[in-house]
Amino acid sequence: MRVRFAPSPTGYLHIGSARTFIFNWLYARRNQGTMILRIDDTDVERNTEESLASIFDGLRWLELDWDEQYRQSERLELHRRRAEEILAKGFAYRDFTPARTAEDDSGREGGAWLFNTGMRELSRQESDRRAAAREPFVLRFRVPRQPERTISFDDGVFGPQAKSTADIEDFALLRSNGMPTYHMASCADDADMRITDIVRGQDHLTNTFKHILIFEALGVDMPRFGHLPLLIAPDGAKLSKRRHGPVVSVTTYQAAGFLPQAYVNFLCLLGWNPKDNRELMTRHELIEAFSLAGVNRSNAVVNFTEDDPIDPKALWLNAQHIYGLPIEELCRRLAPFVQAAGFAADEQKLLRVTPLIRERIRLLSDVTAVADFFFARELAPYDPAELIPQKGDAQLALRVLERARQVLAQADFTQASLEAPLRSAAAELGIKTGQMFQPIRVAVCGRKNAPPLFETLEVLGRETCLERIEQAIEKLRRE
RNA sequence: GGCGCUAUCGUCUAAGGGUUAGGACGGAGCCCUCUCAAGGCUCAAAUACGGGUUCGAAUCCCGUUAGCGCUACCA
Numbered sequence: 001m002r003v004r005f006a007p008s009p010t011g012y013l014h015i016g017s018a019r020t021f022i023f024n025w026l027y028a029r030r031n032q033g034t035m036i037l038r039i040d041d042t043d044v045e046r047n048t049e050e051s052l053a054s055i056f057d058g059l060r061w062l063e064l065d066w067d068e069q070y071r072q073s074e075r076l077e078l079h080r081r082r083a084e085e086i087l088a089k090g091f092a093y094r095d096f097t098p099a100r101t102a103e104d105d106s107g108r109e110g111g112a113w114l115f116n117t118g119m120r121e122l123s124r125q126e127s128d129r130r131a132a133a134r135e136p137f138v139l140r141f142r143v144p145r146q147p148e149r150t151i152s153f154d155d156g157v158f159g160p161q162a163k164s165t166a167d168i169e170d171f172a173l174l175r176s177n178g179m180p181t182y183h184m185a186s187c188a189d190d191a192d193m194r195i196t197d198i199v200r201g202q203d204h205l206t207n208t209f210k211h212i213l214i215f216e217a218l219g220v221d222m223p224r225f226g227h228l229p230l231l232i233a234p235d236g237a238k239l240s241k242r243r244h245g246p247v248v249s250v251t252t253y254q255a256a257g258f259l260p261q262a263y264v265n266f267l268c269l270l271g272w273n274p275k276d277n278r279e280l281m282t283r284h285e286l287i288e289a290f291s292l293a294g295v296n297r298s299n300a301v302v303n304f305t306e307d308d309p310i311d312p313k314a315l316w317l318n319a320q321h322i323y324g325l326p327i328e329e330l331c332r333r334l335a336p337f338v339q340a341a342g343f344a345a346d347e348q349k350l351l352r353v354t355p356l357i358r359e360r361i362r363l364l365s366d367v368t369a370v371a372d373f374f375f376a377r378e379l380a381p382y383d384p385a386e387l388i389p390q391k392g393d394a395q396l397a398l399r400v401l402e403r404a405r406q407v408l409a410q411a412d413f414t415q416a417s418l419e420a421p422l423r424s425a426a427a428e429l430g431i432k433t434g435q436m437f438q439p440i441r442v443a444v445c446g447r448k449n450a451p452p453l454f455e456t457l458e459v460l461g462r463e464t465c466l467e468r469i470e471q472a473i474e475k476l477r478r479e
Numbered sequence: 480g481g482c483g484c485u486a487u488c489g490u491c492u493a494a495g496g497g498u499u500a501g502g503a504c505g506g507a508g509c510c511c512u513c514u515c516a517a518g519g520c521u522c523a524a525a526u527a528c529g530g531g532u533u534c535g536a537a538u539c540c541c542g543u544u545a546g547c548g549c550u551a552c553c554a
Binding site for chain 1: 480481482483484485486489490491492493501502503504505512513514515516517518545546547548549550551552553554
């Protein structure tokens with residue numbers, strides 16, 4: 001089995017493209033096939049190097065690989081040769097009609113345009129003469145019309161498909177500048193690369209009839225086809241940069257702090273499922289479970305809003321994958337985000353902090369908001385009122401902190417030996433544990449919501465804790 | 480306009496003639512609990528519409544509607 005992903009480098013890597021790559025990749029890996037990356041860059045006008053770079057960056061980030069790589073622009077001779085071959089066999093003809101413009105197009109009514117009159121019938125001699133005279137022409141496929149014929153194929157996802165040649169126009173193979181069209185280049189390459197299975201977006205479903213015509217004319221083995229439902233926006237429109245902004249770009253999710261395996265997992269669930277209610281899946285599990293039969297036929301909505309570009313389910317999956325990661329690996333993934341935020345993150349410290357925050361972050365980037373007080377020397381300013389516990393006052397907060405200062409000065413600084421004395425201190429003061437712990441938590445973390453107190457104290461260390469409690473006491477006295 | 484594809488909770492989806500139409504995310508509530516999370520439990524929430532076929536239809540057929548794709552010398 002040989003499959004390919006064939007993006008055209010006209011923008012950054014689109015999440016829909018990434019999903020198409022993933023499905024091809026899963027299909028290949030599942031069946032010990034060969035995965036081919038082919039850059040379809042025949043549209044010189046729109047291709048950019050940045051786009052090419054973004055495709056590679058995106059795929060590298062997603063930790064996806066491939067076995068062979070090609071660039072269509074380096075294979076133009078093959079495409080032209082194959083087009084000539086089709087012309088020589090009589091399956092194509094030269095059309096010398098000047099290119100239509102958009103305005104010409106608007107007037108069309110009552111059925112589809114099929115071909116330009118007079119050109120199909122041009123004699124070979126006449127055609128050759130005008131071509132030799134350097135008159136520009138576009139090479140068109142001579143779609144069989146009399147008798148018309150039904151082209152059919154069995155789609156791996158959509159099932160049996162059929163279309164009459166009476167509904168297929170004489171599509172172009174070569175442009176008047178000699179460049180192959182997408183249809184020609186794609187089919188010539190698919191044939192040359194001996195692609196056995198073409199898995200691509202549903203927008204190509206109806207193009208497939210044209211491709212079958214080309215493959216037939218070329219006299220090559222017919223590949224199998226499988227078309228994927230499209231990814232669309234909540235408003236039903238297809239995802240586009242203009243309308244939907246960063247949600248369509250893979251880099252958005254990388255920057256937001258997604259784990260590649262989580263994002264791949266999310267993308268797989270858009271239009272495919274393993275039929276057994278599993279959702280959280282490893283890459284290996286995805287490969288094992290993948291089949292074209294599990295792919296849906298209706299488009300899938302990426303559920304984002306104007307305020308939040310991230311689909312809530314993607315977020316949940318990311319949190320699950322984060323929680324499932326070994327501490328050392330999570331640490332490694334977190335480090336760049338900690339550094340980018342300007343914290344001096346020494347590895348040992350991060351290794352101790354990570355277990356305390358792993359179920360509190362949904363994105364890797366959350367680490368800076370959740371664990372900042374572990375890394376910052378000085379606590380960000382906070383309202384002293386935060387130090388005051390439920391059903392208490394500043395006096396109580398002061399008593400709690402002064403007592404805590406004593407306890408922390410003496411106790412062994414481990415979670416286990418900190419808990420008992422702190423609890424009994426609460427009992428001695430005649431207050432609830434919550435009332436005891438909150439002022440301490442706010443004093444050392446600078447906020448009410450934080451990881452469990454004793455672990456936090458231990459990781460922070462005696463010196464930092466006492467220093468921060470001292471500062472809190474002064475804050476309260478100044479009030 | 481022509482041709483094609485699609486239609487189950489808000490979203491992703493399961494069920495492919497017989498189910499109280501299942502799961503997940505998100506939402507609401509409860510439990511757990513030193514806060515926040517995580518976790519557990521519970522609740523609300525769907526077969527687009529109209530006809531057929533059948534003892535029986537989310538499921539098969541036809542139509543309508545809606546959405547999407549193709550209809551370029553874009554891919």
